[in-house]
Amino acid sequence: MQRDLWHSDPKFDTTDTMISATDAGNGDRLIIERDVAIPMDDGIVLRGDIFRPVSSDEKPCPVLVTSGPYGKGVPWREGYSIQWNFMTSKHRNLLSGSSKEYMVWETPDPEIWCHWGYACFRIDSRGTGRSPGYLDIFSPREMKDFYNCIEWIADRSWCTGSVGLSGISYYAASQWLVASLQPPHLKAMVAWEGFADWYRDVGRHGGIQSNVFMERWFANQVLSVQHGYPEAIIDPWLGERASGPDILTEEQLDQNRADPGRDISERPLDDDYYRQRSAIWNKVEVPFLSCANLAGHGLHPRGNFEAFMSANSKYKWLSCHPGRHEEWYYLDQGMDLQKRFFDYFLKGEQNGWESTPPVTLRERRPFDDQFTVVRHEASWPLPNTKWTKIFLGTDDRQASTLSWLSIGKQGSVNFNASTGELVFHSAPLEQELEITGPMAAKLFAASSTSDMDLFLTLRAYAPNGREVDFEGTLDPRTPLSQGWLRASHRKLDMQKSLPYRPFLAHDEQQPLEPGKPYELDIEVLPTHIILPKGFTLALQISGKDFERPAQNAETELAWAAQGARGSGPFLHTSETDRPKDIFGGTTTIFLGGETSSYILLPVITR
The missing domain is CATH 3.40.50.1820 (Alpha/Beta hydrolase fold, catalytic domain)
Structure with missing residues (x-):
C-alpha cells in the first residue's frame, strides 16, 4: 500500500x-x-x-x-x-x-x-x-x-x-x-x-x-x-x-x-507499468533540442534519437556529441x-x-578525441544514406567473416552461450567508410534450449590491430555500438518497425523449439564513425555482456562505480532473469543462402 x-x-x-x-x-x-x-x-x-x-x-x-x-x-x-x-x-x-x-x-x-x-x-x-x-x-x-x-x-x-x-x-x-x-x-x-522508453531504454534491453x-x-x-x-x-x-x-x-x-x-x-513483458513511465510521442508537441551522446549505449542515446524521429513537435533539432555523460x-x-x-x-x-539545420554532428574519427569538425545535416537518418548489408560468413579456413557480397552456400557456426562468442571480421576497407545512423541485424539462429539471449557489439580495428573505441558516458572505452535480443521476444510490432530500426513488441514470450532456426531482427543502436582505408569492421555475437579483459588498474579504479570493460554498468547478470539451464546452452548462427545473416549499415555516400 x-x-x-x-x-x-x-x-x-x-x-x-x-x-x-x-x-x-x-x-x-x-x-x-x-x-x-x-x-x-x-x-x-x-x-x-x-x-x-x-x-x-x-x-x-x-x-x-x-x-x-x-x-x-x-x-x-x-x-x-x-x-x-x-x-x-x-x-x-x-x-x-x-x-x-x-x-x-x-x-x-x-x-x-x-x-x-x-x-x-x-x-x-x-x-x-x-x-x-x-x-x-x-x-x-x-x-x-x-x-x-x-x-x-x-x-x-x-x-x-x-x-x-x-x-x-x-x-x-x-x-x-x-x-x-x-x-x-x-x-x-x-x-x-x-532515455524515453522505460522498457526498451532502461529496464529490459531487447527483453x-x-x-x-x-x-x-x-x-x-x-x-x-x-x-x-x-x-x-x-x-x-x-x-x-x-x-x-x-x-x-x-x-x-x-x-x-x-x-x-x-x-x-x-x-518481463511491456505492460502499463512501463507505458506509464514512457513518452507518448504523438503528444510531445513543444519545440525541443535533443542532444544525444554517440557513446552512451545501454541508457542514454536511444531516447534522443527516437524523440527526433517520432515526436509530434513541429520544431525539433538533434545534436550529436561525444564525451563523458x-x-x-x-x-x-x-x-x-x-x-x-x-x-x-x-x-x-x-x-x-x-x-x-535539423541535425548537427561532431565527426568521429579513430584515435581523435578533439571532435573539432562540426557537420550539419537535413534529417535523421541522413539524407545520403545508402542502406548496405554486410553478411556473416566463413572463409576456407572456417574463420568468421563479414562480406559485402551475399553468400550462396549455407553453413553454420556455434558457441557456448555461457563462455563463448563469435567475432566476424571484414577484410581491410578498400576506401574510407562512413557509417552514421541506426542499424539493424537479421540473424538466423537456434538454441539447444528453449530460449537464448543475443548480445551484439559492433567494433572496428586499425591495421595494426588497435581497436577503435571512444570515451563514453559511463565507460572509458566504448565500442561503436551494441544491440540485444531475447529470442523468445522476437515478435515485431509491424506498425512501429522500420527496415533500419526493428521495434520489438515485447507483449508475449514465444519459447524456442531446441535446434530449430528462427529469424531474428535486432535493433542495433545508432552510431557515427568515419573509418580510413585499411581499417576493418567486426561484429561480435555472444550470450552475455560484452566485456574486455582488465587492462589498466588505475583506469578501472577511476571508473569503478560505472565499470571499465566496455559496457559500463549496463550489464545483464540477474540469475533470476537469466537462469543458466535456459540461457547457458549452445547457440548456432546460420549463414548463407536462405538463412543469410547480416547487419544493415547506414553507409554515407558523398
Whole structure:
C-alpha cells in the first residue's frame, strides 16, 4: 500500500527561506529563495530553490525548471566529487565567469543563466530531498507534480510565463514524460542524453533485464537523499540535511518508496507499468533540442534519437556529441547551443536559430578525441544514406567473416552461450567508410534450449590491430555500438518497425523449439564513425555482456562505480532473469543462402 509520510517537524512549515541578494562570480547579483513551498493538488507540499536576477523584479524573465531525486541541496563538488574533479581538472576554464558555488548534479548553473537573463527553479521531486511523499520515480504522480510545478512557477509575478526545461539524464528523460502532458506554459526543452522508453531504454534491453545499473544507481544516487534519510549530506546553503528535517526509520523509508528494480524484475513483458513511465510521442508537441551522446549505449542515446524521429513537435533539432555523460552540456559549445535555442523560443530573440539545420554532428574519427569538425545535416537518418548489408560468413579456413557480397552456400557456426562468442571480421576497407545512423541485424539462429539471449557489439580495428573505441558516458572505452535480443521476444510490432530500426513488441514470450532456426531482427543502436582505408569492421555475437579483459588498474579504479570493460554498468547478470539451464546452452548462427545473416549499415555516400 502506498502512503505519504507527512512531515512532523514544526520547523518544516509552508514558509519560504529567502537568502538576500548574493554576489555571483560574474559580477551580477542573484535573488535566491530556498525551500520555496509548492503546493500539490493532493495536499503534499514540495520544496524548490529559485535563483533569479535582481532585475527580474522590474523586468520579468523566463525560467528553466528541473525536477528530480538527486537533492537540490547536494553540491556537485561534494555529492559527485569524482565527476567534479574530472570536470574541473580537465576543463580549467569551465563555465568562465561563474564561481560554480551553486551547482548541483546535471542541472543548469544558475550564475551563468541568471547572468543571461533567466531564472532557474530546482525542485526536489516527491519523496526525495526536502519534499515529503511517496517516492516513485518517473511515475504518473511524479509527472503530474512536475506539470503543477511548471504552471506554478509560470504564475510568479517576476516570470514572463515562458518556461523551459533543461538538464541531463534524469532531468532530460522526465522532460519527454511531462511534455506528453502538455503543460500550457512549457515553451521549449533541451533534453540532454535522456532515455524515453522505460522498457526498451532502461529496464529490459531487447527483453533482457538490465539489472546492474538500476541496482547501483537507485541505491547510490536516489536512496541516499530519500526524504527522511538520516545520513544524507548536509545542505551547506541551509545548514540542514539535504533530505529534510524528518528522520525516518529503515522500515518507514522502505514503506515510503517503490522499488524499480523489483518492479522491472517482476514484469518481463511491456505492460502499463512501463507505458506509464514512457513518452507518448504523438503528444510531445513543444519545440525541443535533443542532444544525444554517440557513446552512451545501454541508457542514454536511444531516447534522443527516437524523440527526433517520432515526436509530434513541429520544431525539433538533434545534436550529436561525444564525451563523458556530464561533460559537453557545460562546455562552451554546449552552452552556446542551449543559449541560442532558449533565447529564440523563450525570449523571442531573432537570432537566426530558426535557420539552424535539423541535425548537427561532431565527426568521429579513430584515435581523435578533439571532435573539432562540426557537420550539419537535413534529417535523421541522413539524407545520403545508402542502406548496405554486410553478411556473416566463413572463409576456407572456417574463420568468421563479414562480406559485402551475399553468400550462396549455407553453413553454420556455434558457441557456448555461457563462455563463448563469435567475432566476424571484414577484410581491410578498400576506401574510407562512413557509417552514421541506426542499424539493424537479421540473424538466423537456434538454441539447444528453449530460449537464448543475443548480445551484439559492433567494433572496428586499425591495421595494426588497435581497436577503435571512444570515451563514453559511463565507460572509458566504448565500442561503436551494441544491440540485444531475447529470442523468445522476437515478435515485431509491424506498425512501429522500420527496415533500419526493428521495434520489438515485447507483449508475449514465444519459447524456442531446441535446434530449430528462427529469424531474428535486432535493433542495433545508432552510431557515427568515419573509418580510413585499411581499417576493418567486426561484429561480435555472444550470450552475455560484452566485456574486455582488465587492462589498466588505475583506469578501472577511476571508473569503478560505472565499470571499465566496455559496457559500463549496463550489464545483464540477474540469475533470476537469466537462469543458466535456459540461457547457458549452445547457440548456432546460420549463414548463407536462405538463412543469410547480416547487419544493415547506414553507409554515407558523398
